[in-house]
Amino acid sequence: MTGATSMDVSRRALLGGLAAGLAASGVRAAPSTPRHGGSIRVASIATSTADTLDPAKGNNSTDYMRHYMLYSGLTQYDGQLRGRPGLAERMETRDNVNWSIRLRRGVHFHNGKPLSAEDVVWSLMRHRDPKTGSKVANIAEQFAGARATGPLDLQVRLTGPNPELPAILAGSHFVIIENGRRDFSTANGTGPYICRAFAPGIRTVVTRNPNYWKPGRPYLDRIELIGISDEISRVNALLSGDVQMINAVSPGSVKRVRASAAHQLMETPSGIYTDLIMRADNPVTSNPDFILAMKYLTDRELIKRALFRGYATIGNDQPIPPFHPMYNSNIPQRPFDPERARFHLRKAGLQNVRLPIYVSQAANASVDMGSILQEHAAQIGLKLAVNRVPGDGYWATHWMKHPLTYGNNNARATADLTFTLNYQSQAAMNTTGWHNPRFDRLLAEARASTDIARRKAIFGELQWLVHEYCGVSIPAFITLLDGYDRRLKGLFPIPLGGFMGYTFAEYVWWDA
Amino acid sequence: MSGSASAQRPTWIAPLRLIAARIGAALLTLLLVSMVIFAISGLLPGDAAQEALGQGATAGQIAALRHEMGLDQPGPVRYVRWLGGIVKGDPGTSIVANQPVSKIISERLPNTLRLAALTSMVAVPLAFLIGVFSAIARGRRLDRALNVLTLSMVALPEFLVATLAVLLFAVKLRWLPSIALVPQEPTLGEFLRAYTMPVISLAVIVVAQMARMIRAAIIAELDRPYVEMARLKGVRPGRLIFRHVLPNAIGPIVNAMALSLSYLFGGAIIVETIFSYPGLASLMVNAVTSRDMPLLQACAMIFCATYLLLVLIADTVAILANPQLRKG
Numbered sequence: 001m002t003g004a005t006s007m008d009v010s011r012r013a014l015l016g017g018l019a020a021g022l023a024a025s026g027v028r029a030a031p032s033t034p035r036h037g038g039s040i041r042v043a044s045i046a047t048s049t050a051d052t053l054d055p056a057k058g059n060n061s062t063d064y065m066r067h068y069m070l071y072s073g074l075t076q077y078d079g080q081l082r083g084r085p086g087l088a089e090r091m092e093t094r095d096n097v098n099w100s101i102r103l104r105r106g107v108h109f110h111n112g113k114p115l116s117a118e119d120v121v122w123s124l125m126r127h128r129d130p131k132t133g134s135k136v137a138n139i140a141e142q143f144a145g146a147r148a149t150g151p152l153d154l155q156v157r158l159t160g161p162n163p164e165l166p167a168i169l170a171g172s173h174f175v176i177i178e179n180g181r182r183d184f185s186t187a188n189g190t191g192p193y194i195c196r197a198f199a200p201g202i203r204t205v206v207t208r209n210p211n212y213w214k215p216g217r218p219y220l221d222r223i224e225l226i227g228i229s230d231e232i233s234r235v236n237a238l239l240s241g242d243v244q245m246i247n248a249v250s251p252g253s254v255k256r257v258r259a260s261a262a263h264q265l266m267e268t269p270s271g272i273y274t275d276l277i278m279r280a281d282n283p284v285t286s287n288p289d290f291i292l293a294m295k296y297l298t299d300r301e302l303i304k305r306a307l308f309r310g311y312a313t314i315g316n317d318q319p320i321p322p323f324h325p326m327y328n329s330n331i332p333q334r335p336f337d338p339e340r341a342r343f344h345l346r347k348a349g350l351q352n353v354r355l356p357i358y359v360s361q362a363a364n365a366s367v368d369m370g371s372i373l374q375e376h377a378a379q380i381g382l383k384l385a386v387n388r389v390p391g392d393g394y395w396a397t398h399w400m401k402h403p404l405t406y407g408n409n410n411a412r413a414t415a416d417l418t419f420t421l422n423y424q425s426q427a428a429m430n431t432t433g434w435h436n437p438r439f440d441r442l443l444a445e446a447r448a449s450t451d452i453a454r455r456k457a458i459f460g461e462l463q464w465l466v467h468e469y470c471g472v473s474i475p476a477f478i479t480l481l482d483g484y485d486r487r488l489k490g491l492f493p494i495p496l497g498g499f500m501g502y503t504f505a506e507y508v509w510w511d512a
Numbered sequence: 513m514s515g516s517a518s519a520q521r522p523t524w525i526a527p528l529r530l531i532a533a534r535i536g537a538a539l540l541t542l543l544l545v546s547m548v549i550f551a552i553s554g555l556l557p558g559d560a561a562q563e564a565l566g567q568g569a570t571a572g573q574i575a576a577l578r579h580e581m582g583l584d585q586p587g588p589v590r591y592v593r594w595l596g597g598i599v600k601g602d603p604g605t606s607i608v609a610n611q612p613v614s615k616i617i618s619e620r621l622p623n624t625l626r627l628a629a630l631t632s633m634v635a636v637p638l639a640f641l642i643g644v645f646s647a648i649a650r651g652r653r654l655d656r657a658l659n660v661l662t663l664s665m666v667a668l669p670e671f672l673v674a675t676l677a678v679l680l681f682a683v684k685l686r687w688l689p690s691i692a693l694v695p696q697e698p699t700l701g702e703f704l705r706a707y708t709m710p711v712i713s714l715a716v717i718v719v720a721q722m723a724r725m726i727r728a729a730i731i732a733e734l735d736r737p738y739v740e741m742a743r744l745k746g747v748r749p750g751r752l753i754f755r756h757v758l759p760n761a762i763g764p765i766v767n768a769m770a771l772s773l774s775y776l777f778g779g780a781i782i783v784e785t786i787f788s789y790p791g792l793a794s795l796m797v798n799a800v801t802s803r804d805m806p807l808l809q810a811c812a813m814i815f816c817a818t819y820l821l822l823v824l825i826a827d828t829v830a831i832l833a834n835p836q837l838r839k840g
Contacts, residue, residue, distance in 0.1 A: 043691075048798045048801075049798055049802065049804060049807065051609075133573075133577050133580070138570065200609050200611075200616075201609075201794075201795065202619070202790045203693075227788070228691065230785050233678070233786050233788065236675075236679065236683055236690045237690045239690075240678070240689065240690040241686065242682070242690050242691050242693070392800070396562045428571075429570075
């Protein structure tokens with residue numbers, strides 16, 4: 001497995017919950033000993049008729065959580081986003097292209113069918129069929145083929161080398177379903193919980209899977225998953241005891257949750273960011289000096305303090321967050337420096353131009369970020385007209401379609417995924433549309449390399465290239481806030497998303 | 513209604529003809545509305561394929577899914593097919609949930625009807641009492657007090673009422689749940705607990721509107737000469753209102769009620785959102801954001817049909833209650 005040898009001791013010590021959950025031998029205080037039983041209700045940010053039991057179609061945190069309750073992946077994330085063995089007992093490769101996978105013995109689907117290699121082949125390759133409507137079709141394009149070589153053995157061939165396959169396969173979209181399954185009116189997985197009721201847009205009810213492949217787990221008897229889209233209502237539901245866990249607590253509600261003796265907050269620093277996108281296909285926004293001017297004009301401290309009330313990590317105009325193992329800490333932090341911005345703007349000869357900038361509530365905090373930028377720009381003689389457009393339909397009609405727009409980026413498990421999906425020249429979602437041959441060459445080289453130090457060096461340089469040349473300004477990474485009842489134990493942050501990277505269901509227990 | 517059928521047939525025919533005309537007009541309106549709904553929903557930016565695949569989709573993926581969903585057919589073809597389905601009672605399949613629209617709606621419609629019925633049961637008698645008493649006491653202290661009350665109820669947005677109620681009764685006192693999750697087979701207690709706050713929040717708005725319109729309708733009657741005549745003849749106030757004024761004011765009152773009650777369908781969106789109540793209004797908003805046109809169009813048709821039905825009932829009652837129209 002990737003990185004299985006490198007262990008960051010201090011970080012592991014921080015993740016006490018992980019240690020308690022994984023190593024039963026750990027001597028800990030009595031209240032932390034997992035116990036069976038209990039029924040909780042969890043409220044997520046959204047529920048709609050698009051809710052699905054099809055892992056390939058998972059669209060938001062509610063879906064990801066539901067899928068991790070019902071299904072298991074070949075691998076599972078740990079606190080540092082590494083792919084740990086899940087249904088796959090072993091994953092081996094010599095060249096990062098051909099992978100041999102050995103499945104765990106004695107795993108059964110909820111309907112009693114034993115897990116076989118054919119199920120895995122189907123679950124992976126269906127993402128390549130356009131009819132599946134998979135959300136991760138572009139990631140699955142690298143699966144050149146997969147075939148079963150035995151009841152529990154299979155070979156996966158990639159189109160090119162990728163040492164991070166184990167981490168990629170831990171994503172909720174790649175969890176394992178039954179061979180040939182196309183009907184998702186109910187779920188048949190190997191996950192910790194069994195689907196009892198599923199009403200899209202209303203609720204999901206799951207109960208404990210007594211035959212789960214991790215002995216003793218999960219702990220809860222029953223979970224009801226609902227969605228409360230209104231943040232204030234969600235916090236109210238938590239505080240009134242109607243739900244035991246909520247995600248996406250806004251920084252403004254932190255005080256209320258902290259004031260309650262019965263509740264607690266979990267902070268998850270994430271790689272999620274809101275970015276200003278300067279398109280490379282426009283003569284103004286592609287000008288290197290203009291790009292630098294905008295980057296120096298971004299007041300990161302103010303954004304962190306005023307917009308996120310401190311619940312954010314300062315960004316450095318590149319998409320890898322500081323807690324990530326591949327983070328390059330040698331790039332100096334870019335300061336807020338209006339004078340340098342003025343210098344670059346003058347050098348670009350773009351003083352007194354007037355530019356529209358598109359903001360929307362669809363891109364988290366972009367409305368305020370745009371207003372701050374507009375203020376600062378006015379002081380150095382750049383006129384930005386902030387166009388506030390509706391969130392509904394924003395991604396299809398505005399995002400990336402104008403020279404200056406704001407976007408949101410989800411956290412990806414690996415640096416490779418982040419760069420491949422959003423920064424590579426040929427990527428369909430190359431948001432800025434930049435084209436940097438050196439970047440593309442290095443990215444391919446990183447893929448082909450099995451040497452971890454070499455890969456880290458290359459990813460470090462890629463971060464520098466984006467920081468310096470790419471038309472993207474990344475002011476801050478958002479810290480996710482989950483609120484929960486104190487009686488709920490066993491939680492620790494997994495930086496992919498709230499609710500322990502959506503996987504809380506198999507880890508938590510009810511201590512009442 | 514009075515009169516024996518054989519001798520006085522014409523008294524039946526005139527109002528029947530009027531009502532039939534109203535029904536015809538309602539159906540025609542519904543047809544026009546269906547065209548408008550279909551045309552306008554086509555104007556929304558983006559479509560279901562784009563929304564389903566989200567931010568990261570490529571043009572190729574979108575085109576494939578669009579074909580899969582039948583979105584690449586011309587508009588008129590889709591309209592005729594859709595209208596035919598609606599007439600036969602089959603509004604199609606939700607392209608987002610991949611389930612029949614009728615099934616999705618059948619899960620939500622009872623919720624909306626229940627909430628609307630409970631709210632009406634609270635709101636109608638209350639509004640009626642407030643309206644009548646305030647009209648009788650016109651200009652006096654009671655009337656002024658009720659006026660201030662109803663005006664402030666109209667002015668208070670329901671999200672404020674609902675949020676304050678949640679903060680007080682759910683978070684602070686813990687008497688009532690903050691979300692209206694009704695269990696599958698609720699006991700009477702659970703049922704009442706779940707519905708109390710949503711019903712109160714909705715009733716606040718509806719009662720106020722209705723009461724003010726009822727008051728105005730009764731006052732209009734009270735100014736008529738026959739009321740003065742009755743007073744001069746010494747008719748007692750209670751009898752005056754219930755025997756003489758109300759039968760004449762029934763038309764406007766029923767109309768006022770119909771208008772207010774129609775609000776309980778589409779207008780319940782805010783209450784549905786705050787209490788996470790799975791009703792039709794939030795379903796429709798959901799359909800708009802996911803560009804699920806069959807579902808959106810079906811919801812819009814239900815709202816329009818309900819509105820027309822309520823107005824039709826009000827018209828019918830008004831026709832039957834009006835002796836001039838009744839006699840033809």
